[in-house]
Amino acid sequence: EITSLETLINNWQSNYNDLLTFLEGGDTPNQLSIIEPAQLPYSPISPNVKTNVILAAAVGFALAFSAAFLLEYFDNTIKSPEDLAATTVGLTSLGAIRNIEGSSLNEKLISTQDLFSPITEAYRQIRTNIQFTAIDQPARSIMITSSNPNEGKTTTAANLAVIMAQAELRTIIVDADLRRPTLHKVFQVPNLGGLTNLLSLDDLEIESQLKDTGVENLKIITSGPLPPNPSEILGSQRMMQLLQRLERVADVIIFDTPPILAVTDALVLSKRTDGVVIVVKAKYTRRDTLKHSLERLNQVNAKLLGAVINDL
Numbered sequence: 001e002i003t004s005l006e007t008l009i010n011n012w013q014s015n016y017n018d019l020l021t022f023l024e025g026g027d028t029p030n031q032l033s034i035i036e037p038a039q040l041p042y043s044p045i046s047p048n049v050k051t052n053v054i055l056a057a058a059v060g061f062a063l064a065f066s067a068a069f070l071l072e073y074f075d076n077t078i079k080s081p082e083d084l085a086a087t088t089v090g091l092t093s094l095g096a097i098r099n100i101e102g103s104s105l106n107e108k109l110i111s112t113q114d115l116f117s118p119i120t121e122a123y124r125q126i127r128t129n130i131q132f133t134a135i136d137q138p139a140r141s142i143m144i145t146s147s148n149p150n151e152g153k154t155t156t157a158a159n160l161a162v163i164m165a166q167a168e169l170r171t172i173i174v175d176a177d178l179r180r181p182t183l184h185k186v187f188q189v190p191n192l193g194g195l196t197n198l199l200s201l202d203d204l205e206i207e208s209q210l211k212d213t214g215v216e217n218l219k220i221i222t223s224g225p226l227p228p229n230p231s232e233i234l235g236s237q238r239m240m241q242l243l244q245r246l247e248r249v250a251d252v253i254i255f256d257t258p259p260i261l262a263v264t265d266a267l268v269l270s271k272r273t274d275g276v277v278i279v280v281k282a283k284y285t286r287r288d289t290l291k292h293s294l295e296r297l298n299q300v301n302a303k304l305l306g307a308v309i310n311d312l
Contacts, residue, residue, distance in 0.1 A: 076286055076287045076288065077282075077283050077284060077285060077286050077287070078280055078282065078283075078285050078286075078287060078290065078309070079282055079283050080096075080282070080309070080312070081093045081096055081309060083287075084280065084307060084309060087287045087290060087291070088290065088291065088294060088307075091294065091304065091306065091307055092129070092133060092305070092306035092307070093306060093307055093309065094126045094129040094130060094133070094277065094305065094306040094307060094308050095122050095123070095125045095126035095129060095308055095309070096122065096282075096308070096309040096312045097119060097122050097123070097126075097152075097156070097308065097309065097310050097311070097312060098118070098119060098122075098311070098312045099311050099312070100119060100155065100311075105154070105155070105182060105185045105186045106185070106186060106187075106188055108155045108158070108159075108186065109155075109158055109159060109162065109186055109187070110159060111123055111159040111162040111163050111166070112162055112214075112215060115166075120159075120163070123159050123160060123162075123163045124163055126160060126163075126308055127160065127163045127164060127167065129306065130142065130275070130277070130305055130306070133275075133305050133306060137274070138274075139273075139274040139275035139303075139305060140247055140250075140251065140252060140253060140274055141243060141246070141247065141252075141253045141255070141272075141273040141274045141275075142160075142252065142253070142254050142255070142273060142274065142275050142276075142277060142305070143176075143254075143255045143257055143266065143269055143270055143273040143275070143276045143277070144156055144157035144160070144254060144255065144256055144257065144277050144279065145257045145258070145259065145260055145266040145270075145276065145277075145278055145279070146259050146260070146278060146279040146280070146281075146285075146293075147259060147260055147261050147278070147280075147285055147289045147290055147292070147293040148259050148261060148262065148285070148289065149180075149259050149262065150281070150284075151259070151279050151280065151281040151284060151285060151310060152279055152281055152310035152311055153256065153257075153259070153279040154177075154182050154183060154186065154256050155186070155310070156277075156279050156308055156310060157173060157183070157254055157255075157256040158173065158183065158186045158187070158256075160254060160277075161173040161218055161252075161254045162215050162218060164218075164251075164252045164254070165215050165216060165217035165218035166215075166216075166217075168217060169217060169251040169252050170217055170249070170250045170251045170252070171217055171218045171219070171250060171251065171252045171253075171254065172210070172218075172219050172220070172221060172246055172249075172250040172252075172253050172254070173213075173218065173219075173220050173221070173253075173254045173255075173256065174195060174220075174221045174246075174253060174254070174255050174256070175194065175195065175220070175221065175222050175223040175256050176195065176223070176234060176255040176256060176257045176265070176269060177223060177256055177257055177258050177265075178195070178196065178223055178226055178227055178230035178233065178234070178258075178265065179226065179230055179258055179263065179265070180258070181222065181223035181226070183220060183222060183223070183256055184220075184222040184223070187211075187213045187214070187220055189211045189212075189213065189220060189222060190211075190222075191222040191223060191224065192224075193208075193209055193222075193224050193225075194209055194221055194222035194223050194224030195209070195221055195222070195223050195224050196223065196224035196225050196226070196227050196233065197209060197224045197225070198221070198224075198242055199233055199236065199238045199239060199242065204238075204241060204242055204245050206221075206242075206245055206246065206249060209221050209222075209224075219250075230258075230263070230265050231263065231264050231265050231268050234257075234265050234268045234269045235268035235269070239269070239272065240272055243272055243273075255269060255273060257269055257270075260278075260293045260296055260297065261289065261292065261293060261296075267296055267297070267300050267302070268300075270297060270300060270302035271300050271301065271302060273302075273303075274303065275303050275304070275305035276297060276302050276303060276304050276305060277305050277306060277307070277308060278290075278293060278294075278297075278304070278306075278307050278308075279307070279308050279310050280307050280308065280309050280310065281309075281310050281311050282309055282310065282311050282312045283311075284311070290307075
């Protein structure tokens with residue numbers, strides 16, 4: 001033990017002498033030598049442009065993909081005939097119409113301007129599908145409506161009426177939208193008298209309110225003065241008598257009506273017509289909205305011919 005302690009004391013003394021020598025300016029206990037002198041780099045260490053660009057592109061792609069996925073996940077609008085078939089069971093897709101260019105309503109009447117355009121041909125396909133849908137009992141009176149405003153029901157009704165007339169069918173289009181009538185603007189005819197005048201007079205003189213549209217075999221009955229009670233007028237017995245009179249002088253009668261979810265006018269008239277065509281606007285009409293409209297039509301036992309996807 002004495003020997004071990006003496007060895008430890010000697011080590012301490014040696015360390016003490018080394019530290020004392022260093023403090024007094026002697027040789028350093030650490031031996032350092034320069035292996036290679038430092039050189040300034042030829043390129044900056046930071047930022048690494050190539051790496052940063054790759055990382056930014058990867059992060060941007062991931063964020064864009066995530067945003068697109070979320071938008072698609074939360075977007076429940078109908079975008080295509082496939083979406084329509086997946087959303088509604090048993091609803092026939094009569095056809096799809098792409099966007100019709102034009103600022104005024106008259107410019108939307110493409111079936112009179114370009115007889116060979118793809119859009120006009122699509123309307124012909126819709127006419128054929130309607131005829132085959134009601135092959136056992138041909139639909140002579142057809143109501144065109146939509147779930148909400150601004151879905152293209154008036155444009156669809158006007159072009160479909162022209163296509164019917166071009167097939168040598170005596171066609172009458174009636175503006176039954178007694179709240180916001182626009183058919184007279186499409187065909188550029190006056191609206192001083194029309195449907196409300198026929199329903200208010202004792203004698204149903206249909207010829208007095210038939211206006212020329214400039215299209216062969218096609219006549220129009222505008223809305224006339226707007227009444228305070230459109231639903232009661234469209235559901236009256238006089239309206240039923242007028243419809244019967246119209247079927248005597250025309251092969252096809254097309255009614256342009258207000259949206260289903262806005263007011264009850266369309267539901268009242270749907271019970272009296274042979275078929276209903278509902279217009280769906282692509283990337284605008286929501287699935288739940290369309291389902292609600294179909295439920296309301298089924299409640300009144302309306303005969304639904306199918307749907308037309310507009311503005312595809």
